[in-house]
Amino acid sequence: MSETYRILQSVFGHHTFRSYQEEAVNAILARKDIMMILPTGAGKSLCYQLPSLVMDGMSVVISPLLALMHDQITALSAFGIKAAMIFSMQSTQEIQETMQACRKGELKLLYVAPERLKGESFLNFLQTLPINFFVIDEAHCVSEWGHEFREDYRQLFRLKQYFPKTPIAAFTATATKIVEQDILHQLGLSAPLIIRAKVERDNLTIKAEYRNANGREQLLSFLSAFKNESGIIYTLTRKETESLALFLGTHKILARAYHAGLSTEEKNETYHAFLNDEIQVVVATVAFGMGIDKSNIRFVAHMSLPKTIENYYQEIGRAGRDGLPSSTLLLFSTSDIVEHRRRISEQPASEYQKVAYEKLGAISKFASSQVCRHQQIATYFDDAIATCKTRCDNCVDGEKQSVDISHEALKLLSSVYRTGQRFGLHYVVDVLMGSHNEKIEQNGHESLSVFGIGKDKTKAQWHSIGDRLMELEALKVGEYRVVSLSEYGAQIIKERLHVSIHAARLEVRAKASKKAAKVVTGAFELSIFEQLRALRLEIAKENSIPPYVVFSDKTLKEMAERLPQNKEAMLEVSGVGEVKFERYGEAFLELCAKLS
Numbered sequence: 001m002s003e004t005y006r007i008l009q010s011v012f013g014h015h016t017f018r019s020y021q022e023e024a025v026n027a028i029l030a031r032k033d034i035m036m037i038l039p040t041g042a043g044k045s046l047c048y049q050l051p052s053l054v055m056d057g058m059s060v061v062i063s064p065l066l067a068l069m070h071d072q073i074t075a076l077s078a079f080g081i082k083a084a085m086i087f088s089m090q091s092t093q094e095i096q097e098t099m100q101a102c103r104k105g106e107l108k109l110l111y112v113a114p115e116r117l118k119g120e121s122f123l124n125f126l127q128t129l130p131i132n133f134f135v136i137d138e139a140h141c142v143s144e145w146g147h148e149f150r151e152d153y154r155q156l157f158r159l160k161q162y163f164p165k166t167p168i169a170a171f172t173a174t175a176t177k178i179v180e181q182d183i184l185h186q187l188g189l190s191a192p193l194i195i196r197a198k199v200e201r202d203n204l205t206i207k208a209e210y211r212n213a214n215g216r217e218q219l220l221s222f223l224s225a226f227k228n229e230s231g232i233i234y235t236l237t238r239k240e241t242e243s244l245a246l247f248l249g250t251h252k253i254l255a256r257a258y259h260a261g262l263s264t265e266e267k268n269e270t271y272h273a274f275l276n277d278e279i280q281v282v283v284a285t286v287a288f289g290m291g292i293d294k295s296n297i298r299f300v301a302h303m304s305l306p307k308t309i310e311n312y313y314q315e316i317g318r319a320g321r322d323g324l325p326s327s328t329l330l331l332f333s334t335s336d337i338v339e340h341r342r343r344i345s346e347q348p349a350s351e352y353q354k355v356a357y358e359k360l361g362a363i364s365k366f367a368s369s370q371v372c373r374h375q376q377i378a379t380y381f382d383d384a385i386a387t388c389k390t391r392c393d394n395c396v397d398g399e400k401q402s403v404d405i406s407h408e409a410l411k412l413l414s415s416v417y418r419t420g421q422r423f424g425l426h427y428v429v430d431v432l433m434g435s436h437n438e439k440i441e442q443n444g445h446e447s448l449s450v451f452g453i454g455k456d457k458t459k460a461q462w463h464s465i466g467d468r469l470m471e472l473e474a475l476k477v478g479e480y481r482v483v484s485l486s487e488y489g490a491q492i493i494k495e496r497l498h499v500s501i502h503a504a505r506l507e508v509r510a511k512a513s514k515k516a517a518k519v520v521t522g523a524f525e526l527s528i529f530e531q532l533r534a535l536r537l538e539i540a541k542e543n544s545i546p547p548y549v550v551f552s553d554k555t556l557k558e559m560a561e562r563l564p565q566n567k568e569a570m571l572e573v574s575g576v577g578e579v580k581f582e583r584y585g586e587a588f589l590e591l592c593a594k595l596s
C-alpha cells in the first residue's frame with residue numbers, strides 16, 4: 001500500500017479518496033503549484049493535510065478567519081496531527097512559543113492570517129523554516145471580482161518573491177472564470193495544475209419560494225422535517241435574528257441569534273453551543289458561518305434574498321458537509337431586491353458598485369427562475385451540468401405548478417404604458433382594478449381603455465404578477481418606485497411573448513407547502529444512532545471539543561448500521577482511523593456490543 005493510502009486510512013480513517021483529492025495530493029507531492037476549485041464540503045482540507053504528513057518539513061496555511069483556523073486545529077489534533085496558529089490577539093510569549101515549536105520541527109502545519117505577511121520580519125522568520133508548501137485557503141478573497149475581497153490577501157504576491165521555489169496550493173469553493181484567472185495572476189502561480197470540480201452539491205435539495213408575509217409559517221413547515229437536527233437560518237437584519245430566535249423558542253425549537261452587534265463573548269458562546277449540539281438553530285446575519293466546519297448541519301434557510309449567488313452558494317454549502325442528504329430553503333420577495341438596490345446605491349459610483357448590481361441581478365433571476373436550481377448555479381460558475389431532476393423544486397414540481405399569465409402580463413404592461421410610466425405599481429393596479437380614487441380621477445385615468453380590465457383578479461394577485469414582471473426585468477423600478485417598461489417589457493407587448501408564474505404565487509396568502517423536503521434517514525435504527533450520539537456528546541464534553549470532531553454524523557450512522565464488535569470491524573467504519581480508535585474506540589465498541 002502506498003504511503004498516501006496508508007495515511008488516508010490510518011490517520012484520517014477514510015477508505016478511499018473522494019473525486020479530485022488524489023490528483024491534488026499527488027500534484028502537491030510532486031511539488032507543483034495547484035489551484036483547486038471544489039464545492040464546500042467536498043474535502044479540500046485533506047488535499048493539503050495529507051501531503052503535509054507525507055513530506056518532510058512543515059506547511060504554512062494562510063487563512064482569513066480566526067474561527068476557521070481554530071476549528072481546523074481542533075480537528076487536526078483529534079487526528080493526532082501537530083498544528084498551531086499565530087494571530088494578533090495572542091500574547092508575545094504565546095507567539096514566541098509557537099515560533100520556537102516551528103524552529104524545533106515540532107509542527108506539521110502552521111496557520112497564519114494574511115496580514116502577518118505584511119511584516120518583513122515574519123517573512124524572514126518563515127525563510128528560516130523548512131517549508132514544504134504554502135496553502136492559501138479561501139483563495140477567492142484575493143480577487144476584487146470575487147464577493148469577499150480582502151485587502152490583506154493582496155500581500156500574498158510576496159510569497160513567490162520570498163519563496164520562488166516553494167509551491168503554493170490555492171483552494172476555494174467559489175470562483176467564476178474571471179476570479180480564477182485573477183487568483184492565478186495575483187498569486188503568481190507558475191504552470192499550476194488547475195482542478196475545477198463540477199459545481200454541484202448532489203446531497204443538497206434546493207428550494208426557493210416567494211415569501212408570504214414574514215415567511216415564518218413557511219419556515220416552520222420546512223423545519224418540521226428536522227426534529228433535533230442542526231441548521232442555520234439567515235436573515236437580513238440584526239433585529240430579525242433576535243425576533244426570529246424568540247419566535248422559534250415559542251415553538252420549542254432551541255435557537256439563538258448571532259450577529260455582529262453582539263459582544264465577542266456572546267458570539268463565542270452561541271458558536272460553541274451550536275458546535276456542541278446544545279442548541280439546534282442559529283439565526284444569523286451573514287456575520288455567521290464563514291469557515292464553520294460543523295459537518296452535521298442538516299439545513300440552511302434564508303429568510304430573504306442574499307446579495308450574490310456566491311454568498312448564497314457558500315451559505316447553503318454549510319449544510320451537509322458530511323455528504324448526507326440536507327435541505328435548503330430560500331424565501332424571497334421583491335422588497336428584498338429593492339432593499340439591496342438601495343444599499344448598493346449608497347456606495348460611491350465605481351466598478352465595484354456596477355459589479356454589485358450585476359450580481360444582485362443574477363441572484364434575483366435565480367430566485368424567480370423556473371430552471372433547475374443546480375444547473376443555474378453551475379452555469380453561473382461557468383460549469384455545465386445536466387438538470388438535477390430530483391433535487392430542486394423547479395425539477396420536482398416546477399413544470400406542474402407553472403401557470404400561463406401571458407394575458408395578464410399584457411394587461412399590466414399596457415397599463416403601465418398607458419398611464420405614462422410615471423407611477424408606482426400600486427397606482428397601476430388600482431387603474432387595472434377600476435378603483436375610483438381621487439388621484440386617478442385627477443389624472444383622468446378613468447377614461448383609459450385599461451381602466452377596470454383587471455377585475456377578474458385580486459389586488460394581491462396583480463401585485464404578484466407585477467413582482468414576476470420585475471423579476472423577469474420586463475418592468476424596471478426607478479426613483480420613488482415608479483415602474484416603467486424595459487426593452488423586454490415592450491417586446492412582450494409587441495410580440496405577445498409567453499410569461500408564466502408559479503401557481504402558488506397566485507394563491508392569495510397561500511399556505512406554505514406542507515411537504516417540506518424530507519431528509520432521508522437511511523436504514524439504521526434512530527434509537528441506536530441516538531445512543532451513539534449521546535456517547536459522542538459525553539466524550540466531547542469530557543475533552544472540551546465539538547461532538548463532530550469525535551466522529552461525524554456520517555461515521556455514527558455507519559456505526560449504527562454495522563454495530564462493529566471488534567477493533568478490525570470498527571476500523572472498517574469510514575471516519576475511524578487508528579488515532580481516533582485509540583482515543584474513543586473502546587467506549588464505542590462497548591456501546592455497540594450492548595446495542596447489538
Ligand code: ADP
Nearest residue numbers: 014016017018040041042043044045046295321
Ligand atoms: P471543504 O474544505 O472542501 O469544505 P472539508 O475538508 O471540511 O471540506 O471536508 C468535509 C467533510 O468531508 C469532512 O467531514 C471530512 O472528514 C470529509 N471527508 C474528506 N475527505 C474524505 C474522504 N476521502 N472520504 C470520506 N470523507 C471525507
